[in-house]
């Protein structure tokens with residue numbers, strides 16, 4: 001089922017930076033009725049709102065700063081939307097964060113934030129908004145998962161696990177929603193230039209990715225919206241990562257475990273020791 005962005009009220013989470021910011025900019029060109037943009041950093045949202053206003057004068061762009069890791073703040077966002085926009089026709093669950101390092105060294109505060117944001121907030125927003133969509137027999141949801149929704153990665157155990165949740169949740173919901181008029185898709189990017197690596201506490205993450213695998217946020221958003229408009233179940237932006245995602249799933253698990261077996265030793269040698277564990281949770 002196709003997704004039309006024209007005349008729709010579209011909510012984008014995590015719109016202050018990276019992929020979400022690009023999604024907002026590109027959606028603004030597709031004739032929506034209203035964009036509702038959220039993230040924690042209000043100033044970044046104000047600047048984005050001004051940029052869109054300059055390019056698309058007349059388009060209604062609502063911004064609401066909140067911490068999606070707090071359910072009460074999500075309720076505040078939903079109240080704001082009901083007051084200012086009425087309803088959401090298209091939900092883009094993009095906000096997410098990761099952490100890099102050995103699990104034993106991780107900060108519980110940051111781990112909890114990841115679980116709340118990547119899993120709880122995405123599920124809660126979907127739960128609150130899918131019912132009204134079904135009642136109207138129309139609507140669309142795009143959940144941003146990751147290539148790691150299909151694989152596991154030592155050093156990013158919790159993050160990858162949250163994306164397995166997003167992938168499984170979205171696949172199952174897609175089947176449940178068949179025939180309701182509501183479509184749900186997922187975006188599964190590989191490495192994308194954004195603030196993600198820095199927030200995860202390892203700015204070198206992208207440098208370690210195979211050359212040609214890293215794409216820009218602009219390309220990621222463009223391919224995401226192209227696939228979402230066609231109602232694709234799974235959208236993997238970037239040719240190389242798309243092929244790697246398909247082939248990677250054919251690799252037997254024992255072989256993957258064997259290839260990744262030396263990760264702990266390597267991370268310890270590189271200084272991912274308990275004393276040096278990164279504490280970079282933002283806000």
Ligand SMILES: NC(=O)c1ccc[n+]([C@@H]2O[C@H](COP(=O)([O-])OP(=O)(O)OC[C@H]3O[C@@H](n4cnc5c(N)ncnc54)[C@H](OP(=O)(O)O)[C@@H]3O)[C@@H](O)[C@H]2O)c1
Pocket residue numbers: 013014015016017018019020038039040041042044066067068069094095096097098117144145146147188189190191192193194195196197199282
């Ligand atoms: N970049 C990659 O390589 C990559 C690969 C695969 C999947 N992804 C996924 O793509 C999505 C977007 O990530 P990105 O790469 O664009 O990262 P990013 O540049 O760090 O952007 C993350 C966005 O989420 C928002 N956010 C973070 N914590 C939040 C919170 N507690 N409450 C509300 N908003 C919050 C951030 O805004 P504030 O800080 O202003 O709140 C920001 O707008 C994520 O789900 C990520 O897991 C990224």
